[in-house]
Amino acid sequence: MLFEKIDHIGIAVADLDSAVKFYRDQLGLEFKGTEVIEEQKVTVAFFPVGESKIELLESTDPDGPVGKYISKKGEGVHHLSFRVSDIESELKQLKEQGVALIDETPRYGAGGARIAFLHPKSTGGVLVELCER
Numbered sequence: 001m002l003f004e005k006i007d008h009i010g011i012a013v014a015d016l017d018s019a020v021k022f023y024r025d026q027l028g029l030e031f032k033g034t035e036v037i038e039e040q041k042v043t044v045a046f047f048p049v050g051e052s053k054i055e056l057l058e059s060t061d062p063d064g065p066v067g068k069y070i071s072k073k074g075e076g077v078h079h080l081s082f083r084v085s086d087i088e089s090e091l092k093q094l095k096e097q098g099v100a101l102i103d104e105t106p107r108y109g110a111g112g113a114r115i116a117f118l119h120p121k122s123t124g125g126v127l128v129e130l131c132e133r
């Protein structure tokens with residue numbers, strides 16, 4: 001198992017513009033722009049912090065997964081992403097250990113990454129993501 005670092009922390013927000021203002025203007029983080037990931041119905045805003053990033057996630061559709069998450073649990077930390085160098089091999093090992101996977105094969109993530117989610121029933125309720133760049 002080779003988890004290299006925390007790649008990013010994903011935070012679900014209801015209003016991206018006001019959240020960007022808070023992280024950029026009040027916390028003073030560097031705002032690196034946004035990306036829309038249509039397939040996952042989400043707009044992502046990036047703020048590097050040291051070797052990691054904060055990714056703010058706003059749903060592009062109330063019925064998208066982040067929209068549903070906010071209706072159910074409110075805004076807040078949505079997922080924790082670990083950087084890995086070989087995502088297929090990590091998924092295989094985790095599966096062999098009995099960890100439940102949401103994604104058996106990687107999908108497209110922000111910034112051209114390949115990502116895969118583990119099922120929160122295996123992680124103590126935290127949505128854990130593996131991320132290969």
Ligand code: CMX
Nearest residue numbers: 040042065066069078079102109110115117120125126127
């Ligand atoms: N935290 C904790 N539990 C969560 C969760 C979260 N953020 N999101 C979903 N779950 C739980 C659900 O409640 C569900 O639990 P049960 O099986 O007990 O009912 C389970 O995880 C599976 O969720 P689902 O919505 O039924 O399953 P899907 O396969 O339809 O979707 C997921 C799962 C995680 C992909 C989707 O909910 C999601 O969050 N998609 C958006 C992903 C995202 O953030 N994309 C941007 C990525 C940017 C990047 O990181 O690069």
